[in-house]
Amino acid sequence: xxxxxxxxxxxxxxxxxxxxxxxxxxxxxxxxxxxxxxxxxxxxxxxxxxxxxxxxxxxxxxxxxxxxxxxxxxxxxxxxxxxxxxxxxxxxxxxxxxxxxxxxxxxxxx
Amino acid sequence: xxxxxxxxxxxxxxxxxxxxxxxxxxxxxxxxxxxxxxxxxxxxxxxxxxxxxxxxxxxxxxxxxxxxxxxxxxxxxxxxxxxxxxxxxxxxxxxxxxxxxxxxxxxxxxx
Numbered sequence: 749x750x751x752x753x754x755x756x757x758x759x760x761x762x763x764x765x766x767x768x769x770x771x772x773x774x775x776x777x778x779x780x781x782x783x784x785x786x787x788x789x790x791x792x793x794x795x796x797x798x799x800x801x802x803x804x805x806x807x808x809x810x811x812x813x814x815x816x817x818x819x820x821x822x823x824x825x826x827x828x829x830x831x832x833x834x835x836x837x838x839x840x841x842x843x844x845x846x847x848x849x850x851x852x853x854x855x856x857x858x
Numbered sequence: 859x860x861x862x863x864x865x866x867x868x869x870x871x872x873x874x875x876x877x878x879x880x881x882x883x884x885x886x887x888x889x890x891x892x893x894x895x896x897x898x899x900x901x902x903x904x905x906x907x908x909x910x911x912x913x914x915x916x917x918x919x920x921x922x923x924x925x926x927x928x929x930x931x932x933x934x935x936x937x938x939x940x941x942x943x944x945x946x947x948x949x950x951x952x953x954x955x956x957x958x959x960x961x962x963x964x965x966x967x968x969x
Contacts, residue, residue: 789946789963790962790963791864791961791962792948794960835900845891845906846893
């Protein structure tokens with residue numbers, strides 16, 4: 749069974765303090781790894797899709813990378829508006845469903 | 859371009875009742891998936907519809923059923939509600955080549 753594990757569970761940063769969130773996965777035949785942002789009480793907002801090891805994607809202060817076992821979401825010089833839960837999910841094999849991790853709750857302080 | 863829309867936004871039911879949640883996919887998307895998200899957890903896959911048929915199903919009991927209409931919109935039905943069914947129910951739409959785009963969710967509370 750596919751497994752996705754995210755760490756840390758929660759992270760508190762000062763504004764401008766860069767850091768990384770981790771997503772490790774155990775799946776049979778990864779077809780895609782997805783990062784989402786979720787604000788409280790709202791649906792996940794799509795950020796990135798990564799398909800193969802070595803791939804990187806960037807959007808504003810966020811950069812996602814992928815290896816054969818894990819993915820990192822790097823946050824450079826975060827701002828308070830980056831505070832949210834960041835979810836990682838995988839699609840594997842012939843399945844078309846997303847298997848999610850439990851998320852990392854990020855809080856960026858002024 | 860409207861994204862994924864869901865209705866209602868909030869719902870309160872009592873144990874044993876039945877509920878129907880509705881979803882309209884993003885324009886041009888033909889596949890709809892439903893997820894259940896308990897507080898503090900990641901979304902859990904319930905099932906996926908494509909061409910009006912259930913294509914894949916997660917580990918949810920038969921009390922959870924669904925339907926997709928010719929215009930690609932979808933319904934999620936839950937019978938014999940339990941307290942543990944209280945959660946945020948998310949609808950996501952996609953095309954074969956895209957990632958899934960989520961709606962705002964329906965918050966279901968079972969008393």
